[in-house]
Amino acid sequence: MDSAVLSRNNVKVFGRGTQPMLFAHGFGCDQNMWRFVTPAFADDYRIVLFDYVGSGKSELAAYDVERYATLNGYASDVLDVCHALELQNVIFVGHSVSSMVGVLAANREPGLFERLILIGPSPRYINDSPAYVGGFERSDIEGLLETMDKNYIGWANFLAPAIMKNPDHPELASELVTSFCSTDPVIARRFAETTFFADNRSDLAEVEVPSLVMQCSDDMIAPAAVGEYVSRELRGSTLRHLRATGHCPHMSHPEETVAVMREYLRSPVKGAQSVARIR
Amino acid sequence: MSRESAELLGTRARADRGRPALDPLLDLAPCGFLSFLDDGCVCAANRTLLEMLGYSPDEVLDKHIELILAVGSRIFYQTHFFPLLRLHGRADEIFLLLRSKSGEDVAVLANAIRRERRGEWVTDAVLLRLIERRKFEDALLEAKHVAEQAVAAAEDANRAKSDFLAMMSHELRTPLNAIGGYVQLLEMGVHGPITPAQAEALGRVTRSQQHLLRLINDILNLARIESGRIDYDLQTISLNDIVMATIPMVEPQIAAKGLRYDVDVPIGLKAAADREKLEQIVLNLLSNATKFTHEGGSLHIEGALVPDREDLVELRVSDTGVGIPADRLELVFEPFMQVESSHAARVEGTGLGLSISRDLARGMGGDLTAESTPGVGSTFTIRLRRG
Numbered sequence: 001m002d003s004a005v006l007s008r009n010n011v012k013v014f015g016r017g018t019q020p021m022l023f024a025h026g027f028g029c030d031q032n033m034w035r036f037v038t039p040a041f042a043d044d045y046r047i048v049l050f051d052y053v054g055s056g057k058s059e060l061a062a063y064d065v066e067r068y069a070t071l072n073g074y075a076s077d078v079l080d081v082c083h084a085l086e087l088q089n090v091i092f093v094g095h096s097v098s099s100m101v102g103v104l105a106a107n108r109e110p111g112l113f114e115r116l117i118l119i120g121p122s123p124r125y126i127n128d129s130p131a132y133v134g135g136f137e138r139s140d141i142e143g144l145l146e147t148m149d150k151n152y153i154g155w156a157n158f159l160a161p162a163i164m165k166n167p168d169h170p171e172l173a174s175e176l177v178t179s180f181c182s183t184d185p186v187i188a189r190r191f192a193e194t195t196f197f198a199d200n201r202s203d204l205a206e207v208e209v210p211s212l213v214m215q216c217s218d219d220m221i222a223p224a225a226v227g228e229y230v231s232r233e234l235r236g237s238t239l240r241h242l243r244a245t246g247h248c249p250h251m252s253h254p255e256e257t258v259a260v261m262r263e264y265l266r267s268p269v270k271g272a273q274s275v276a277r278i279r
Numbered sequence: 280m281s282r283e284s285a286e287l288l289g290t291r292a293r294a295d296r297g298r299p300a301l302d303p304l305l306d307l308a309p310c311g312f313l314s315f316l317d318d319g320c321v322c323a324a325n326r327t328l329l330e331m332l333g334y335s336p337d338e339v340l341d342k343h344i345e346l347i348l349a350v351g352s353r354i355f356y357q358t359h360f361f362p363l364l365r366l367h368g369r370a371d372e373i374f375l376l377l378r379s380k381s382g383e384d385v386a387v388l389a390n391a392i393r394r395e396r397r398g399e400w401v402t403d404a405v406l407l408r409l410i411e412r413r414k415f416e417d418a419l420l421e422a423k424h425v426a427e428q429a430v431a432a433a434e435d436a437n438r439a440k441s442d443f444l445a446m447m448s449h450e451l452r453t454p455l456n457a458i459g460g461y462v463q464l465l466e467m468g469v470h471g472p473i474t475p476a477q478a479e480a481l482g483r484v485t486r487s488q489q490h491l492l493r494l495i496n497d498i499l500n501l502a503r504i505e506s507g508r509i510d511y512d513l514q515t516i517s518l519n520d521i522v523m524a525t526i527p528m529v530e531p532q533i534a535a536k537g538l539r540y541d542v543d544v545p546i547g548l549k550a551a552a553d554r555e556k557l558e559q560i561v562l563n564l565l566s567n568a569t570k571f572t573h574e575g576g577s578l579h580i581e582g583a584l585v586p587d588r589e590d591l592v593e594l595r596v597s598d599t600g601v602g603i604p605a606d607r608l609e610l611v612f613e614p615f616m617q618v619e620s621s622h623a624a625r626v627e628g629t630g631l632g633l634s635i636s637r638d639l640a641r642g643m644g645g646d647l648t649a650e651s652t653p654g655v656g657s658t659f660t661i662r663l664r665r666g
Contacts, residue, residue, distance in 0.1 A: 028358030032366050096358075136350070143351020143376070149420055150374035151359070196354075218319075220345055221357050245318040245343070247357040251365040252317045 002084035009050040009081055010057040017045035019114075020087045024078060026096030026120075026248075027195045030056025033095065036254035040262070045091070050081050054187040063187055071097070071198050075104035082112055089114040091265065095250065096120050096221065097195040099230075104200065106209040114269060116211035117261055120222040120247050121230045123200040132201070135223045141196040148192060152185035204233035211237040212264040214249065214257070221247040238264060301325065311387065311406035316399060317365070319343045319356075328406060333380040349376035349384050364393045364402050374416075377406070386410075441502045448499035452492065459488045497631035501614060504638045511553045511642050515666035518582045518594050519544040521554070525561045532569045533578070544582030549666035550592050552643050557663075560636040560647065564596040564659045567632065571657070572600035585662065591645075594661045602653035611649060612637045633659075 005011070012031065015021075021041055023034045031049040038047050051058040052074055067073035078101060082090060090113045094102040099121030106113045124134045126141070211234050215227030224241075231239035240260050244253035301323055305312050311328030315321045324339050332339075332347055339346065345353045352375045363370045369392045377385040391404035462484050465473065473481070503509045522544050533540060550557070568578050576599040585591040603611060614634040633647070640647040644664050651657035 026358070029362045029366075033362055035366075140350040140354070143349055144354040145351070147351045147355045147374060147376060148359075150416055151355070218343060220353055245320075246361070248361060248365070251362060 002080070005080045005084040008053060008059045008062045009077055010059075011081055011084070012049040013046065013085065015042040015045050015047040017041075017043065019045055019089055019091065020048050020085070021045040021091045021093060022048045022050075022078070022082065022087065024092065024094040024098035024101060025051065025055065026094075026098050027191055032056070033248070033251060034093075037250045037258050037261070040254075040258040048081065048085065048087065050077070052077050052191075054184065054191060060184055060187070063184075065190070068187075068190065069194060071101050071194060071200065072104055074098075074101045074194075075108065078102065078105040079109060079112070082109075087112070091115050091117065093117040093261070094119065094121075096122075096247065097198075100198065100200045100203070103203050103207055103234075107203055107206045110208045113209045115265075116207075116209055117214065117264065118211055118230070119214045119250060119257070120216060120219055120227075121213060122222040122226045123204055123230060123233075124198065125196045125221070126199075128199075132229070133223070133225055135220065135226065136196070138197075141192075144196065145189060145192060148189060149185070152188060201233070204230060205235070207234050207236075209236075210269055212261070213237055213239045214242055214260060215239060216242050216244050216246060216249050218245045219247050238267075240264070310408065313344075313404045313406060314401050315344045315404075316401060317361075319345060319361075321346075322401065331379070331385055331406075331408060332377060338380070347377050349378045352376045360389075360391075364391060368393050374409075375406075444498055444502035448495045448502065451495050452499075455488055455492050455495065459485065459492070462488065497635060500635050501631055501638075504635065504642070509642060511556065513551045513553055513643060515549050516552050516554050516557065517546065518548045518550055518592065519546050521552075521557050521561055522580055522582070522594070525558055525565060528562055529565045529569055532566070536569065536572070536574045536576075538569065538572055538574070538576055538578060540578040540580065542580045544580065544594065548582045548584070548592055550594075550645075550663035551666040552645075552663050553639075556639045556643065557661075560639055560661060561594070561596070563632040563636045564661075567659075568596055568598035568600065568657070572598045576600060576656075584665070590665050591662055592665045593663070595658050597656060597658040599656040602655055602657055603649065603651040604653050605651075608649055608651060612647070 010031070015038075023031065023038065025031050025033050030051045034049060038049070041047060054060065054063045054068060064073070067076065074097075078092070081087075082105075092102045092106070092113055092115070094100075094116070096119065099116075099118035100123055102113075102116050102118065103121075103123075106116055122134060124132065125136045126134050126138060127136065128134065213227055213231045213234065215222070215224055215231075217224075219227075227239065227241075231237045242249050242253070242256055242260060244256050246252050249257045301312075306326035308325060308327055311331055312323070312325035313321065313328055314323035321339050321342055321344055324334075324336065329336060329339065334347075344356065348356055355375070360370060360373055360375070363373075369390075371390050373389045373391070375387050375389050377387055379385055386409040387406040388409055389404050389406050391402050393400060393402045395401070462481050464470065466478065466481050466485075519542075522542055526540075526542070565578070565580075572578065578599075579595075579597040581595045581597070583593060583595075585593050611633050614631055637647040640661055640663070645662045647659065647661050649657060649659050
């Protein structure tokens with residue numbers, strides 16, 4: 001077991017099952033985002049949580065500008081964690097950008113994964129007119145970067161009130177500081193750029209691992225048309241529309257999220273090859 | 280209205296879930312007040328906020344919060360703001376750009392708390408409009424950006440300077456060596472006998488050529504040190520050997536000025552040093568001491584373990600020369616610096632020797648320092664790790 005990876009990516013393992021469920025958080029958060037859904041699977045699966053390098057309580061010193069300049073670097077984190085724990089038949093659960101990270105990881109080592117569960121996936125956020133509508137223009141993403149700059153400028157400032165108001169609970173303050181994206185504004189900004197300027201459309205057709213695409217209602221980050229595109233391109237995928245609105249159903253509507261995931265996990269593994277023949 | 284906004288405005292039957300009975304006082308507040316559910320549905324907004332954005336209550340209530348956010352802030356809401364509220368129950372001083380009905384950006388600072396009300400989780404947010412602060416923050420970010428660029432540009436320029444110096448020094452040495460070589464041939468009479476006057480002239484050419492060569496070698500050394508392109512081959516070296524190897528190189532000048540000197544360096548005293556570089560430092564110190572000491576003066580070279588520091592050794596070169604005023608003592612280690620003295624005419628040299636010597640000493644893990652009393656003399660001390 002490679003303990004260096006386990007501490008680098010702040011890996012947490014729990015649950016009473018044997019088959020691993022690996023949860024990969026999205027941009028802007030860390031493994032804490034899964035805490036409303038993981039208890040539902042802990043009886044039947046081995047739950048594996050981690051933080052990407054640069055997020056949460058990962059080792060910031062391990063951040064490498066070149067490695068994390070593309071989503072492939074983040075896919076390497078996923079594979080490193082799988083290898084460090086010697087995982088097999090992995091059920092990969094990825095939120096948002098991690099959907100594409102999961103796709104890249106599954107294309108590099110298809111034998112490692114049994115299924116992919118993709119929550120709010122988008123292979124490209126920027127419009128590529130007229131053929132593809134991702135939902136954003138470059139200027140929109142620059143607006144996000146500006147908003148991030150403004151909020152990270154006084155990082156200590158906007159975390160400070162909670163710390164000052166809870167002097168008896170310093171653990172709350174430390175959780176707050178470490179569980180919100182990254183405390184390093186430069187890394188957070190780079191992650192935003194890597195995420196929102198990525199184009200992984202051509203990687204979808206390569207995927208051999210069966211997958212579930214969970215599409216929220218009124219998700220402005222991954223609109224319905226994008227979810228349908230992803231599902232069309234992914235062989236052996238199942239598309240499920242959720243009543244949940246927004247982009248984070250596992251936080252806003254955990255019950256429905258858990259129910260849809262359970263139903264998919266109970267269904268037999270859909271062979272990607274046979275689906276390909278039917279198409 | 281864009282397709283997207285039409286979608287946001289689409290009917291979502293919400294009844295009055297979580298909708299607080301707004302205290303009329305809130306409408307008078309000088310800042311915006313907004314309540315919304317976990318799914319982003321707006322359930323209350325005070326008049327201040329509505330006026331800030333140019334909406335009527337019906338245009339906002341039961342609609343998604345994204346309706347009143349600029350696009351960048353919608354992403355920030357989904358990736359940062361909502362997760363923060365959901366995981367920690369509150370958010371403080373979040374910068375957001377709101378979008379008014381007429382499409383203008385309105386910058387606000389938001390404080391928000393998520394709590395249960397009538398069986399529904401509701402977030403109540405207070406929105407403070409930013410006008411001046413945003414300008415200050417823009418200026419601050421811009422200044423930070425400019426400063427970062429300036430630092431990068433300065434580093435580039437310094438690197439370019441060192442590279443240029445190294446390249447130029449190298450290019451200058453080649454023709455200078457040719458000048459030296461041909462003068463030597465002329466002096467040897469290879470091209471026919473020369474008159475005493477010609478010999479004297481050639482001697483001046485040679486001295487000038489050698490002076491230029493030293494100057495260029497010093498610049499090249501400095502450039503190499505500054506660009507970090509210098510390797511140190513640290514070995515256990517006898518300090519006595521170094522002194523004995525160096526003294527003959529300055530002996531002619533010592534003799535010419537009638538200086539006395541004595542060496543007190545124990546045979547067994549060893550340092551971890553690069554032989555060639557240590558010789559260069561010692562030669563520089565001896566040559567300086569000779570240059571700045573009046574005729575009839577004396578030099579003293581002494582080596583010892585550093586008291587209370589068994590891991591260090593030192594070599595001290597003392598003279599009875601003109602000395603250096605205390606306030607100029609550190610300046611002698613600056614490149615191109617010579618301390619002017621009323622007692623001595625300006626002495627020939629580049630002013631790079633001590634700067635290079637200190638860099639070399641530090642490069643070997645040691646240091647070079649000076650003590651001096653004007654009119655009495657100076658002592659330069661090389662400290663090195665014990666070998």
